[in-house]
Amino acid sequence: MSERSSALTGLARLGFGDLTGADALLTELEGVLGVSRDELTADVAVAADPDAALVAIERVARRDAGAVAAAIREPTSRRTLWALLGASSGFGDFYLRHPEELADLTSAGTVLPEPGQLTAELLDSVGAYEGFAARADDSAWVALRVRYRRMLARIAAFDLLSEAPEEVVPVVAARLADAAGAALEASLAVARTRVSSGGAGTGLFPREQVAATQLAIIGMGKTGARELNYVSDVDIIFVGGAPDDAIEEAGESRFIDIATRLAVQTMRGLSEVEVEPPLWEVDANLRPEGKQGALVRTLDSHLSYYDRWAKSWEFQALLKARPIAGDPELGAAYVAAVQPKIWSSSARENFVDSVQRMRERVTEHIPPDEVAFQIKLGPGGIRDIEFTVQLLQLVHGMSDEGIRQRGTLDALDALVAEGYIGRSDAAAFARDYRILRLLEHRGQLRQLRRTHLMPSRQEDLRVLARSTRLADSGPAIWGLWESVKREVRDIHVRIFYRPLLSAVAALPAEERALSTAQAHDRLAAIGFTDPAGALRHIAALTSGISRKATIQRHLMPVMIRWFADGVDPDYGLLAFRRISERLGDTPWFLRMLRDSSAAAESLTHVLSGSRYVGELMEWTPESVAWLDDPEALRPRKGTVLQEEARAIQSRHDSTADTMRAVRALRRRELLRTAMSALLTDLTIEGVAASLTTITEVTIQATLRAVRREIVPPEDSALDFSVIAMGRFGGAELGFGSDADVMYVYRANGLDPQRANDLALQLVAGLRTHSEDHRVPLDLDADLRPEGRNGPLARSLDSYAEYYRRWSLSWEAQALLRARGVAGSVKLIRAFTALADDVRYPAQVQEQGLREIKRIKARVENERLPQGADPTRHLKLGPGTLSDVEWLVQLLQLEHAAQVPGLRTTSTMDALRAAETAALVPAESADLLAEAWRLASRLRSANTLLSGQTSDVLPSDRMRLDGIGRLLGYPPRSASQVEEDYLRTTRRARRIFEKLFYG
Incomplete structure (x- = not known):
């Protein structure tokens, strides 16, 4: 009992699952074959399924014990036998039909048959000579199929016994394709004999005509690519023909008939049911017109079809075409002729x-x-x-x-x-x-x-x-x-x-490869004003043999087309070159452009459409990565930026180092907002909110850094705050807007003069360290009491005293958008309470309202730049920002005490509150809001386009077209932009005059 248990345990270790069955079969085989169990199982470890392999060996042994015994005794064939039968019951069936084939296993194993050997073996199986076979009856096909499976066993043995079979997949697949080609060649030899007069088959045509018939067999799909499977359809195309002299004598149709019969017989020899099972399906359905088309065509007929009728998928199929059997010259001519058609097929529509x-x-x-x-x-x-x-x-x-x-x-x-x-x-x-x-x-x-x-x-x-x-x-x-x-x-x-x-x-074919002169003309034709300069930039980007230059060469044709579709192709290409040089060989940059055309096209769009973006991106080139990540393009929240700004301050000891990092943060976030404005659905309100947040965080970080440097610990009781005014206070900043501010302090027991001196030093430090020559941040304090003639900073008590005794109507109006943004929170609350008493009076004096109207009229006459067309001034022109804001502010001064919704620094929020309170008709409010938004958008777009701040709508048609495209207008819409603006502001002006002066 213990011996049997030990034997079964050993079988389990060898990988057997049915231990009792395996034990019985091995016992039987020991007697039948005359070999020991140890010898039988010496190589069982190579069998994927030892049980199935053992059953197959036993079945074959019952038919021919001598053949199996010889295979088991020879180490090479034994190892190969276990590997084949352990992986394939199909080979078990083959050796059951042909046990004599086991003798060939001594030649199998670690050596893969060469292509020439495969062809020689299969031609030998049918006794082929001079293109004909010695045998043409069904036995020839049987012999061919048996010999093919012998070769297949050698390929499979090499595959199964490889240490890393996944690594030999390419060479195994190639040999399988070679074997298929050899089988087709041998079957064609049988076919020639069968269709020849005197052959054992159909015998319809004179042997000399059959010999003169050219038939090329073109491998397609995996066969053509030498990537064939063990059992797969073999896709082929037949090409027929004959020498010119033979055609003159018998006619071309005669040889196509012969070639067709040869093709039919060749396919039957491999695919038709016989004593020996078919090898695989020979599939000729990739031929012109598929199953409905002629099985064999001449080369000219093929080419005519591809020129006139072929679909895109047919050219994709031809990508793998390779002559694999038959007439090699005709096959080579076919492949050479279809190559240009394959590689131009991608230019077909869709x-x-x-x-x-x-x-x-x-x-x-x-x-x-x-x-x-x-x-x-x-x-x-x-x-x-x-x-x-x-x-x-x-x-x-x-x-x-x-x-x-x-x-x-x-x-x-x-x-x-x-x-x-x-x-x-x-x-x-x-x-x-x-x-x-x-x-x-x-x-x-x-x-x-x-x-x-x-x-x-x-x-x-x-x-x-x-x-x-x-x-x-x-x-x-x-x-x-x-x-x-x-x-x-x-x-x-x-x-x-x-x-x-x-x-x-x-891309048009001519744009893929042009001479220098042609390229110069093409660049000029598609919109580059300096084609010579563009050529220099392209050469700088694509010259050399580096991987970077190689990828740029592939990208350039498409990107040039995209640049040309932009507002300023020349600047866009220049900026792209500068950014590419800044990023150098950074691997992610070109990989992103190559793998994400959305990012590549977006890059061309922002660079050719905005100098503001191009100049900032040159200094923050890593921002290109945002184009491949929609989340990265979204403006970041104030809390996130505050955390980063505080982390910057904790890392740097000096104010200069801190502010260098803060300026970089500001530039980066301005760039993010600009790119978002150009590429996403970010509204003008979203732009304003983001720009306001960035400015607030910058001022807060600057104040912390400056205070750490200026205010000593013994004077830390000093409270100091920055109050946002104007569009900054209303959170309505645009690109290029100044930051209107006021400065307030509270001594909290410090000597008043000391407190005033420290406050002025803080103001000076703020103004010095916030300066940025690349993207200016102008802290404008002109809205303070007494304007430019008043002190830059006042104590809270001084503000209270001034507003109580001296305040003018315009100063109360300015306070309507006052909002604390930096410094002492308690001081901001106190200042806000003080401002509320001034800007939201319980009773408003009629004289003060008249003074505001008078000032508005004077501003329109005196504040416009000399020579400027008032109708094109986006800030002070009729029906633009100034009209809407002054009207809303007048309503706030009159009614905010009674209408809580008017107590806001936001122009649009106050306008909607006035509409709700029936102070402005709904239709009028809509028209005013439309004018305000359009003027704001045009103002920001003007800055984005040129990189320079301007309040004047340009009259230059190219610039106006560029602004329109940034706003979503189609190309060449300069006149439409102008008409929309003038119409909108005219309507807004009529409403303003009725409500403001009426």
Whole structure:
């Protein structure tokens, strides 16, 4: 009992599952074969499924014990036998039919048959000579199929016994394709004999005419690419013909008839049911017109079809075309003739979209219960990799011969070398492709049947894990499969659907490669005003052999087109060059532009549309990365910026270092807001809120830094605050707006003169350290009491005394937008309470209102720049910002004491409150709000476009068109922008005059 238990334990260690059955079979084989159990099981470890292998050996042994015994006694053949039968019941059936073939296993194992050897073996199997076979009856086909499977066993043995089978997938697939080509060549030799007079088959044509008939067999798909599976349809196209003298004698149709019969017989020899099962399906449906088209056409007929009728997918299929059998010269002529058509196919209308739709249709036609198991066609499967690679090749291969490869892995290497796909994505694709193909190969070897499905049974998954050596259990191999699918699908979606492919495909052919003179003329024609300068920038970006230059060469044709579509192509290209030089060889930059056309197009849009953005981006080049992340383009919240500003202060001891970092923070966030304004749906209110927040955080950080430097600990009781005024106080800043402010302090027991001196030093420090020559921040204190003649800073008591005794109506009006933004919170509250008493009086004096109206009229006459057209001034012109704001402020002074909604620093909020209180008709409020928003948008757009602050709507048509495009108008809309502005402000002015002066 103990001996039997020990024996069964040993079998379990060897990998057997059915221990009792295996023990019985081994006992039987020991007697039948005359070999010991130890010798029988010496190499069982290489069997993926030892139980199945043992059953297969026992079945064959019952038929021919001598053949099996000879194979078991020879170490090489024994090891190969266990590997083959442990991975493939199909080979078990083959050796059951032909046990004599076991003798060949001594030649199998670690050596892969060469292509020439495969061809010689299969031609020998039919006794081929001079293109004909010695035998033409059905026995020739049987002999061919048996010899093919002998060769297939040698390939499989090499594959199964490899230490890292995923690494040999390419060479195994190539040999399988070579074997298919050799089989077609041998079957064609049989076919020639069968259709010749005197042959054992149809015997319809004179032998000399058959010999003169040219028939080229073109491998397509995986066959053409030398990526064939163990059991797969072999896609082919037949091309027929004959020498000119033969055609003159018998006519071309005669030879096409012969070629057609040869093609039919060739296919039958490999695919028709016989004593020996078919090898695989020979599929000629990729020929012109598919199943409905002629099986064989002349070369000219093929070319005529491709020129007139072929669809985009047919050119994608031709990408893999390769002569594999038959007339080599005709085959080479066919491939050479279709090459230009393949590589120009991406220029066809909607080519990329059609390829993408075809991939989607493949997925849609998978039965729902197979989707989770589909290795080839499902999401994340082999097809995702192949379609992605082929689309990149077809789009870019028109102008780049370096990527014109048939094989998927070869094409991936070329695409990496030429910069069309990132190294990490390509490496992942290549690794995953090998894994997926290995899983597919092992699935087909199991029964030597065509399948592309992962097993569903745990036992089958365990065998798959052992045969691939990719995992140590069924669950582990399934987990690997799931992770590969996810990775492949992610890369496929990112690359396959990126619009850059469509953009490149849509480029006119002449723009892909031009001479210098042609390029100069083309650049001028599409909108560059300095084409010579543009050529210099392009040369600087694309010259050299570095990977960076290579990628830039691929990007340039498309990006030049996008720059040309912008407002200022010349500046956009210059800015792009400067940013590229600043970023140097930063890997993420060019990878992002290559892999995300949305980011690339957005970059051209902002650079050619805004000098403000271009100049800031040059100093913050890492901001380019935001273009690939919608979240990064959103203006950041004040709390986040406050935390960063405080962290800056904690890291730096000196005010100069602190402020250098704070200025960088401000520039960065101004840039983010500008880019968001250009690229997203950020409203003018959103822009104003963001710019106001950035300014507040900058002033707060500056005040903290300056106070730390100026106010000693013994004077820390001093309270000091900054009060925002004007559009800053109303949180209505635009690009280029000044920051109107007032300064207030409270001594809190300090000597009054000391407190005043410290306050003035703080003001001076604020004004000095907030200066930024790149993006000026002007702290304008002209709205303080007494204007420019008044002290820069006052104590709270001084403000109270002034407003009680001397305040003028315009000063009360200015306080309507006063809002504390920095410094002592308690002091801000106290100042706000003081301001409320002044700006929201219980009773308003009529004289004060008349004075405000008088000042408004004087401002319109005196404040406009000399020579400026009043109707084009966005701030002071009729119906613009000034009109709307003064009207709203007048209503606030009159009614805020009774209408709480009017107690706000926001112009638009106050206008809506006035509408709610029936102080302004709803339609009038809408028109006023429209005018205010349009003037604000135009003012900011003017700054974004030119990089300079201006309150005047330009009359220059190009600048006006540029402003309009920033506002979302179509190109060449300068007149429309102007008309909309003048119409809107005219209507607003009529309402203003009626309500303000009436």
